[in-house]
Amino acid sequence: AQTVTQSQPEMSVQEAETVTLSCTYDTSESNYYLFWYKQPPSRQMILVIRQEAYKQQNATENRFSVNFQKAAKSFSLKISDSQLGDTAMYFCAFIHSGTYKYIFGTGTRLKVLA
Amino acid sequence: NAGVMQNPRHLVRRRGQEARLRCSPMKGHSHVYWYRQLPEEGLKFMVYLQKENIIDESGMPKERFSAEFPKEGPSILRIQQVVRGDSAAYFCASSPPSRGGGELFFGEGSRLTVL
Numbered sequence: 001a002q003t004v005t006q007s008q009p010e011m012s013v014q015e016a017e018t019v020t021l022s023c024t025y026d027t028s029e030s031n032y033y034l035f036w037y038k039q040p041p042s043r044q045m046i047l048v049i050r051q052e053a054y055k056q057q058n059a060t061e062n063r064f065s066v067n068f069q070k071a072a073k074s075f076s077l078k079i080s081d082s083q084l085g086d087t088a089m090y091f092c093a094f095i096h097s098g099t100y101k102y103i104f105g106t107g108t109r110l111k112v113l114a
Numbered sequence: 115n116a117g118v119m120q121n122p123r124h125l126v127r128r129r130g131q132e133a134r135l136r137c138s139p140m141k142g143h144s145h146v147y148w149y150r151q152l153p154e155e156g157l158k159f160m161v162y163l164q165k166e167n168i169i170d171e172s173g174m175p176k177e178r179f180s181a182e183f184p185k186e187g188p189s190i191l192r193i194q195q196v197v198r199g200d201s202a203a204y205f206c207a208s209s210p211p212s213r214g215g216g217e218l219f220f221g222e223g224s225r226l227t228v229l
Contacts, residue, residue: 004156033215044117045205045220050213091156097215100145101170108158 002027004092008106013082014113021077021108023092031097034075039089082112118208120221128229133193135224139208148188151203196228
């Protein structure tokens with residue numbers, strides 16, 4: 001079965017510091033895409049970062065970067081220079097190439113402390 | 115360009131009543147997905163639709179739940195004879211036609227409370 005595991009239900013970080021959210025997944029396929037979505041308290045989910053599995057280079061979007069370890073099936077999100085607006089639920093997700101069923105993890109609630 | 119629009123944002127129903135949740139995808143998007151989020155849980159896939167077609171409803175309970183995406187108008191998720199366990203946030207997402215791997219655009223969700 002395809003699964004996504006986020007082992008940290010809650011995390012907190014001081015403003016301006018760095019935090020890493022972990023995600024592991026299970027699939028027997030080799031072509032897929034990985035995502036981190038952010039769900040702020042207002043509840044609309046927005047895409048933070050996306051990674052194609054065939055790319056070895058880790059994706060980066062401003063303060064957000066990933067550590068993609070394909071062999072270990074690990075896809076962690078690093079947030080640098082944390083800001084109060086980063087407070088949200090973060091969901092890891094993946095989808096097999098050519099399909100449409102996105103699989104989400106249970107989320108990590110991140111709180112950035114002033 | 116409006117995003118994915120869901121309504122109502124909040125809906126309260128008594129056990130046995132019907133709930134109808136609407137979703138208008140982003141302009142140009144012909145693919146709609148419905149997900150359910152129970153408290154403190156991730157999003158669970160329910161159904162994937164294209165215009166006038168249900169492509170995959172494997173995540174939707176066989177009874178009481180139905181979904182449609184007509185040629186004209188929004189996609190509708192319908193829950194008949196609601197029970198307390200149906201209380202959840204229901205999220206709609208849309209995407210343009212693609213082979214998978216693209217971004218999903220989410221609405222703000224509809225929170226259903228069953229009394």
